[in-house]
Amino acid sequence: MADSLPTLLLAEHDDASLNPVTARALTAAKALGAPVHMLVVGENARAAAEAAAKLDGVAEVLLADAPAYAHRLAEPVAALGVALAKEYGAVVAPSTAVWKSVMPRIAALLDVMQVSDVIAVVAPDIFDRPIYAGNAIQRVRATDGKKVLTIRTASFAATGEATGASSAPIRAVEPAGTAAGNAARSSFVGEDIAASARPELTAARIIVSGGRAVGSAENFHAVIEPLADALGAAVGASRAAVDAGYAPNDWQVGQTGKVVAPDLYIALGISGAIQHLAGMKDSKVIVAVNKDEEAPIFQVADFGIVGDLFEVVPALKTEIAKAKA
Amino acid sequence: MKILVPVKRVVDYNVKIRVKPDGSGVELANIKMSMNPFDEIAVEEALRLKEAGKASEVVAVSIGPAKTDETIRTALAMGADRGIWVKTDEAGIEPLTVAKLLKKVVEAEGPTLVILGKQAIDDDCNQTGQMLSALLGWPQATFASKVVLGDTGVEVTREIDGGLQTLRLDLPAVLTTDLRLNEPRYASLPNIMKAKKKPIDEKSPADLGVDLAPRLEILSTSEPAGRTAGIKVGSAAELVDHLKKAGVL
Ligand SMILES: Cc1cc2nc3c(=O)[nH]c(=O)nc-3n(C[C@H](O)[C@H](O)[C@H](O)COP(=O)(O)OP(=O)(O)OC[C@H]3O[C@@H](n4cnc5c(N)ncnc54)[C@H](O)[C@@H]3O)c2cc1C
Numbered sequence: 001m002a003d004s005l006p007t008l009l010l011a012e013h014d015d016a017s018l019n020p021v022t023a024r025a026l027t028a029a030k031a032l033g034a035p036v037h038m039l040v041v042g043e044n045a046r047a048a049a050e051a052a053a054k055l056d057g058v059a060e061v062l063l064a065d066a067p068a069y070a071h072r073l074a075e076p077v078a079a080l081g082v083a084l085a086k087e088y089g090a091v092v093a094p095s096t097a098v099w100k101s102v103m104p105r106i107a108a109l110l111d112v113m114q115v116s117d118v119i120a121v122v123a124p125d126i127f128d129r130p131i132y133a134g135n136a137i138q139r140v141r142a143t144d145g146k147k148v149l150t151i152r153t154a155s156f157a158a159t160g161e162a163t164g165a166s167s168a169p170i171r172a173v174e175p176a177g178t179a180a181g182n183a184a185r186s187s188f189v190g191e192d193i194a195a196s197a198r199p200e201l202t203a204a205r206i207i208v209s210g211g212r213a214v215g216s217a218e219n220f221h222a223v224i225e226p227l228a229d230a231l232g233a234a235v236g237a238s239r240a241a242v243d244a245g246y247a248p249n250d251w252q253v254g255q256t257g258k259v260v261a262p263d264l265y266i267a268l269g270i271s272g273a274i275q276h277l278a279g280m281k282d283s284k285v286i287v288a289v290n291k292d293e294e295a296p297i298f299q300v301a302d303f304g305i306v307g308d309l310f311e312v313v314p315a316l317k318t319e320i321a322k323a324k325a
Numbered sequence: 326m327k328i329l330v331p332v333k334r335v336v337d338y339n340v341k342i343r344v345k346p347d348g349s350g351v352e353l354a355n356i357k358m359s360m361n362p363f364d365e366i367a368v369e370e371a372l373r374l375k376e377a378g379k380a381s382e383v384v385a386v387s388i389g390p391a392k393t394d395e396t397i398r399t400a401l402a403m404g405a406d407r408g409i410w411v412k413t414d415e416a417g418i419e420p421l422t423v424a425k426l427l428k429k430v431v432e433a434e435g436p437t438l439v440i441l442g443k444q445a446i447d448d449d450c451n452q453t454g455q456m457l458s459a460l461l462g463w464p465q466a467t468f469a470s471k472v473v474l475g476d477t478g479v480e481v482t483r484e485i486d487g488g489l490q491t492l493r494l495d496l497p498a499v500l501t502t503d504l505r506l507n508e509p510r511y512a513s514l515p516n517i518m519k520a521k522k523k524p525i526d527e528k529s530p531a532d533l534g535v536d537l538a539p540r541l542e543i544l545s546t547s548e549p550a551g552r553t554a555g556i557k558v559g560s561a562a563e564l565v566d567h568l569k570k571a572g573v574l
């Protein structure tokens with residue numbers, strides 16, 4: 001019976017380290033009730049596998065380490081997932097760009113309908129997921145024998161490391177046969193990943209976000225980023241700010257960008273369109289600064305300042321420095 | 326070279342949807358419907374490739390019940406050459422089933438590229454393009470923000486979590502669009518008139534031999550936990566006091 005089989009969790013990592021969203025997805029995977037094995041797939045990814053092995057409740061780590069898996073291209077990684085899935089009752093991954101690309105391939109090749117963006121595990125076959133930009137929550141029963149799930153990690157607390165020095169065993173798995181064949185038809189050309197000393201958006205405790213009103217990339221650097229750094233925060237942006245080229249694409253928060261739930265979210269010059277709210281309305285405390293007192297963002301903000309962000313933000317930075325002194 | 330563009334009819338992105346009080350779904354009666362915004366971007370990209378002389382025909386396909394042809398007409402008014410309507414009794418066909426239907430359409434039409442939106446803004450699933458690519462055994466590039474089409478391959482820049490990534494795919498291939506790929510055109514009045522004469526070929530799921538039975542049973546639909554508006558504060562100093570009290574600084 002499928003539901004007596006263990007769960008396979010696919011880790012988000014960059015080979016060198018495990019992304020914090022993985023520990024959150026682990027919490028969802030454990031809620032299915034079966035033992036959890038974690039797959040770390042990449043090239044030179046042993047360090048990430050070792051970090052995965054330390055997490056509480058991981059029974060075994062599978063390490064698929066091969067040049068074919070560099071950059072985790074969807075075709076070879078999905079082929080591996082399908083080959084491994086035979087022994088598992090559920091295949092689970094965090095809703096990151098990598099796994100959003102890979103998981104539906106695995107689901108289709110297994111002839112399973114995927115449940116995307118799970119926000120609650122109600123039972124091993126019943127899940128809650130947001131639809132319409134989070135304006136409704138659908139409860140679904142997945143009737144396929146195997147489950148294929150992506151997890152909205154902002155909705156789950158992170159699992160910590162196991163107590164003591166215990167680590168789960170790490171087992172090397174061979175590349176699945178079709179990996180090379182598939183990889184030949186899609187290949188990596190290059191990437192442009194900005195290195196940043198700031199926390200990652202999906203892991204940050206505090207996020208400072210700027211909207212169209214910020215006006216330029218220079219103003220993001222001169223006004224938004226110093227406030228973020230004073231708070232040790234990540235920087236986010238609205239779609240309008242990204243479209244205008246004020247902020248890079250990976251800063252976009254919202255329905256079709258990143259979904260975040262930090263302790264503190266500060267929205268500066270963001271109107272609060274439903275697509276933006278979809279990505280941040282589960283934050284613990286929301287602050288909004290907007291010139292327009294009717295702006296919809298104030299309907300979800302715990303604390304609002306009606307004013308010009310170019311006056312409020314420097315003052316806020318000064319007050320925070322005072323408070324931290 | 327032919328490009329196939331699947332398009333979906335969804336509730337317009339400006340509509341604030343309401344959950345039915347009995348939890349049976351969302352209110353869809355008398356609500357403005359539009360083409361899924363990501364699909365508009367897909368149509369636009371296909372048209373630009375055609376206008377650049379790199380494609381010869383753009384075919385729009387949609388799957389859905391009565392009025393789905395309006396969405397296909399929108400694609401035709403933007404400039405697509407012809408349409409295919411896989412007519413179903415109900416809306417809300419699951420992505421896996423949609424991918425299976427599209428696979429049959431692809432097999433019949435033989436396009437070199439299929440360009441889809443990365444997600445539909447109603448079910449927010451983000452699955453169909455990847456599923457279609459897997460079922461066809463074609464390479465995929467999701468979340469495209471730049472597409473450079475050559476004779477034997479396509480180079481696609483993608484929006485990923487840390488920034489941008491560029492892949493090269495052999496043809497034929499499946500692409501899904503992200504927001505910054507292009508800005509879709511509005512259909513001009515003459516083009517809307519012209520679109521009325523363009524052919525839409527109707528097919529049934531039975532013609533294509535695909536079973537529509539859903540795999541996910543929808544148990545209920547509910548309102549998300551609400552948030553209530555908080556307070557307005559007068560100054561940065563006052564705000565910092567509140568944040569300290571809330572324990573978030
Ligand atoms: C398919 C689709 C997907 C989308 N996905 C997303 C998404 O993921 N994320 C997202 O954010 N959006 C998304 N959007 C876009 C969304 O609908 C809004 O257009 C966008 O969020 C608006 O960004 P904004 O609030 O920065 O700009 P605006 O709506 O233009 O708001 C600017 C605000 O700044 C205020 N302001 C102006 N000057 C000042 C000043 N000096 N000081 C203080 N305040 C000032 C104004 O009062 C206004 O409220 C999507 C849209 C579509 C169609």
